[in-house]
Amino acid sequence: MDTKWKMLTLDGERVQLEAVDSASNTYTAAFRHGAKSELGHVVLLKDGDICVHLRPKEPRSISVSNNGFLVVADWIEYGKTTGADVTVYDSRGEEVYERHFESSSPLVDISSDGAYIVVCPYNQRAYIERVTDESTVSIHQYEMADRLNPRFVGTDSEPQIELSQSKFGDPLYRIDIHGNIVWHSDEFSEQQYYQTISFDETVPWRETIQKCASTYSATSDDKLKNIIANKIGEARLVDVSQTGLEEIVEVLEEYRGVFSSKPAHRKLLSQTLGNAYYRLAKYRKKGGTGSDEFWDALAHAGREYTNVLPWYEGKIGLAKVLRYQAKQYRKEQRPTEAFDCYKQIAALERQYDVELQSKADAKWLKTYTDQGLTSKPPVETGRWTADQYMHS
Incomplete structure (x- = not known):
C-alpha cells in the first residue's frame, strides 16, 4: 500500500x-x-x-x-x-x-x-x-x-x-x-526471542548462531536483521572458557558471510570475533615465549579490530592487541618490536584524535625514544597502522 x-x-x-x-x-x-x-x-x-x-x-x-x-x-x-x-x-x-x-x-x-x-x-x-x-x-x-x-x-x-x-x-x-x-504475530515472537537473548558463556553458540543465520538470511525485515547483528556485537565473553572461545571463533568464521547485508553488521561480527581471538590468545600464551597458536590468535584479533575501524571499539581493541604484543616482546627481549607497537598506539591516537595510550604505554614509548632505539615492524603480525601516522 x-x-x-x-x-x-x-x-x-x-x-x-x-x-x-x-x-x-x-x-x-x-x-x-x-x-x-x-x-x-x-x-x-x-x-x-x-x-x-x-x-x-x-x-x-x-x-x-x-x-x-x-x-x-x-x-x-x-x-x-x-x-x-x-x-x-x-x-x-x-x-x-x-x-x-x-x-x-x-x-x-x-x-x-x-x-x-x-x-x-x-x-x-x-x-x-x-x-x-x-x-x-x-x-x-x-x-x-x-x-x-x-x-x-x-x-x-x-x-x-x-x-x-x-x-x-x-x-x-x-x-x-x-x-x-x-x-x-509470529514475527513478534521471533523479535522477542532475539531481543531477550544474551550471547555469553551460558549460550550454546553453534546452535544459536545457526538459528540467527537462518533467520537473518530468510527475513526481509531490516529491524530484525539489526537486532540480530547488534546482539552478536554485544556478546559478553569475559567468562567464556578456552574451549568455548574456540567454538565461538569457529562458528562465527563459518557464518560471517551471512551477516553481511550492511557494513555495520560486518563490523559488529568482527567486533565479537576480535574479542574472542584476543581472549583466546591470552589462554594460549605459554611461559615466557608465545607459541605459534598464541601469535595466530593475536594476529587474527588485530585483523578483526582493523575491520571495526573507525568505530571506537576498533580503536581500543587494536590498541589492546598492540599493548599485549609489546608486553610479550619485552619478555622475549625484542625491544625494537615492542617500541614499534607503542609507536603504533600513538599513531592511532594521531590518526583518530582519540586517547588510547595508558601511562605505561607513554612511559615505554619515551624510554625507547630516549634510548635512540630504531623500531622494527613485528615479525608475527606486521604493522597495523598506516606509515604516515607513525611519526609525530
Whole structure:
C-alpha cells in the first residue's frame, strides 16, 4: 500500500495533501504540515466534498472516524523533544478534545465511532485516551521499538489497536483499550526471542548462531536483521572458557558471510570475533615465549579490530592487541618490536584524535625514544597502522 494524495483548491491555491479514509470510506481526512512561516492544512471531506478546513501549525499525523471526528497530532520534527499537541475535532470542525504531550513525534489514530484515540509518541509508551471526558484510559509500554504505528480495529463495543513497525506494515501485536496484549504475530515472537537473548558463556553458540543465520538470511525485515547483528556485537565473553572461545571463533568464521547485508553488521561480527581471538590468545600464551597458536590468535584479533575501524571499539581493541604484543616482546627481549607497537598506539591516537595510550604505554614509548632505539615492524603480525601516522 502506498501513501494516498489529494490535490485540493484551498483559499484559492492548489495544494497537495496526504490523505486517509475512514473505515467506512464516508469521510476522508487530508493534511499538509506547515512550511517556514506558513501554517499547515487539515481538511475533512465527506463523499469528496470539503466540509472542514483548519490551519494548525504543524500537523504531522491524522486519522478520521466513521462519524467524521478528526484526530490531529501537531509537532515540529521527528525525534525533536519539543512536545506535541493532539486535538480532536468533530465533523463541524469544533474542538472536542485537546492535550499537550511532553514527548515527541506522536502517531495517532481514532476509533471508528470517535470515542477513543491512541497516541504513540517517540518515547516507548502509547496513550489510549477517551475523547468524551478527555481522560487517559491506559498507558501501554511498547514491547519493542521506540515508536509504533497504531491502527484501531475491532468493533465499537470492543475496540482494539494493532501496532506495527511501519505505516503500512503487518501488525506485530494487538492490544485492547486497557493496554493488554490480546494477539501477537509470529514475527513478534521471533523479535522477542532475539531481543531477550544474551550471547555469553551460558549460550550454546553453534546452535544459536545457526538459528540467527537462518533467520537473518530468510527475513526481509531490516529491524530484525539489526537486532540480530547488534546482539552478536554485544556478546559478553569475559567468562567464556578456552574451549568455548574456540567454538565461538569457529562458528562465527563459518557464518560471517551471512551477516553481511550492511557494513555495520560486518563490523559488529568482527567486533565479537576480535574479542574472542584476543581472549583466546591470552589462554594460549605459554611461559615466557608465545607459541605459534598464541601469535595466530593475536594476529587474527588485530585483523578483526582493523575491520571495526573507525568505530571506537576498533580503536581500543587494536590498541589492546598492540599493548599485549609489546608486553610479550619485552619478555622475549625484542625491544625494537615492542617500541614499534607503542609507536603504533600513538599513531592511532594521531590518526583518530582519540586517547588510547595508558601511562605505561607513554612511559615505554619515551624510554625507547630516549634510548635512540630504531623500531622494527613485528615479525608475527606486521604493522597495523598506516606509515604516515607513525611519526609525530
